[in-house]
Amino acid sequence: MSRLGTLGARLYRGEVGYDFVAKRKIWYGVSILITITAILGLAVQGLNLGIEFKGGAVFTTPKTNVSVSQAQSYAEEASGHEAIVQKLGSGGLRIQVSELNQTQANKVADTLAEDLKVPMESAEIVGPSWGEQIANKAWTGLAVFMLLVVIYLAIAFEWRMAIAALIALIHDLTITIGVYALVGFEVTPGTVIGLLTILGYSLYDTVVVFDGLKEGSKDITKQTRYTYSEIANRSLNGTLVRSINTTVVALLPVAGLLFIGGGVLGAGMLNDISLSLFVGLAAGAYSSIFIATPLVADLKEREPQMKALKKRVLAKRAKAAAEGVSAEDSGEPEDAETGDVAPAGAVVGPRGNRGRGRPSGKRR
Template identity: 30%
Template sequence: MEFFKYTRAFNFMGKSKIALILSVFMVLASFVILMTKGLNYGVDFAGGTIVQVKYDRAAPIDEMRERLKSNELFDGASITKFGSVDEVVIRMKSTTSSISVDIGDVTRETLEGTGNYEIRRVDIVGPKVGNELKEKGMMSLVLAVIGILVYVAFRFEWRFAVASIIALVHDVSIALGAIALVGLDVNLDVLAALLTILGYSLNDTIIVFDRIRESVTGSKNTELSEVINESVTRTLARTTLTSLTTFFVVFMLFMFGGEIIHAFAFTLLVGVIVGTYSSIFVASPILLWFGFDIKAYHVKLAEKTKREVEKQKMREQFESGVM
């Protein structure tokens, strides 16, 4: 199935300056949001306790707050709705210091008389464990970026590697800015979504880069902007189908997946949109701005082919006993 039949190349590089301005604006806006609002770390990274309570009617949040104030264990606790009016989450930055204290039982006793309810979930993460998870999460992102840099530089060329890394940093920065803007909790689910964005965006970028390399190798055209326009146009149908199918699946998860995966789905939703945009309007133009020389690349390929032919010739002479 082809939404876009290749009859002529679209002038993507002609819009690269506008795309650059838009990208710089979104990235800078994300940095401003991150510096002003900051990320709201969830229990996984900040440590603390989460208790999920479900009522058989609308949760009496005001009455719950009054009851919780009577127990010093719940000092500083916050109560927020969890997807519906009958379900709430109690968040505390502290954890119980004694293993003999069951926070679920304590919550049940404290809320007794507020209605019919059930304790659906209790999550407890100590501050030391949360800090360790945060450090390892950041390390996983850094190692993923380094691994991608090495892989792309080995498979293509250093300019391609730098372009792909800039595009990935662009995608993750905007995703983090969106997370901070809407105030979602950053937890292990969000970290998994960010790593998924890295893989998804890189896959899109590699497809485009593969087509550019094929065009550079086989085409007699030495104008890089025209080669990129032609290559991106040829991958447009594939990019559209892949992005739309992924977007619809993630959108359904976001709408109907429930509050438990809301942050994960939202992060992926932003990542799919931004990742598709960056593979066309961020990664590809960077090759143009870095001054990738098609003629020099052809000379490099010719020299590589010549060396391989000479090695093969020497190998054949050695095997025949001529040397």
């Protein structure tokens, strides 16, 4: 078995782990800082809306030796507006000029044909209403999706998990849109498709952890070994390697589209979808580990039953430590290395690592 596989098995059994939940205030602070940066970028920089949302004309040329920068200069001079030029796979050019009507577009097409010394294959007029319709439908779909997610998670798990998942989704979307504003990528219908696509990826890891947490917290008040936060942390560690693996596997092809397809080959349409997918997948993996599960633990620990359970757990551990009783004899979790009673928030094995940590080092 590989080292990663061995680590995953040890995390799943609770033999090793990292206390994500106990350090949740750090993760909250990082997320708030990133979110504020994204919102400021959106407010100051704004989104670079594509022609589908602003309206204008799209010109396509056959294969030409004219460079992108030179064609952009010709288009802006002929139209008097900002132009976006993309190199096509066939060697031709796709020239976008916003805020042009049909009459103006025809004049620009004739001027470009002379300047570029190639005929225009097409001159298509795009109205802003089409982009507005797409945006409105996207917002409607997003609202319906989030409503259904909240209802489903509230029924399948509980309302606290539904609230945590919703906050994580909003977190992911805000960061992705903010990155678009900061880098200045053009927002097209492909961007909208990418944003809607990442919602499913964002929920996947979160639901996997929630399922393990639901199973692990059954009859939790009938025991005094773990608090709710500790069980939440165990569930998170148990799925950590799986989350990392699935995220990396999903990010690799998207990174290929973004950096190779968009950056090297200059395929603009790939940029629109791949950037939103890349940022959204990374943000979704982060939020499922550092935001969603710690939020659930925070909400649950406010319940009177969970507060009472935490008191009983801590009191029993303190008593066991004072009497010098081993974790196994006291029914408390035992540290795998030292045999000492684990403190609150520690990650320990589900079977208490029996037979370890005794002075004789022998098993019963």
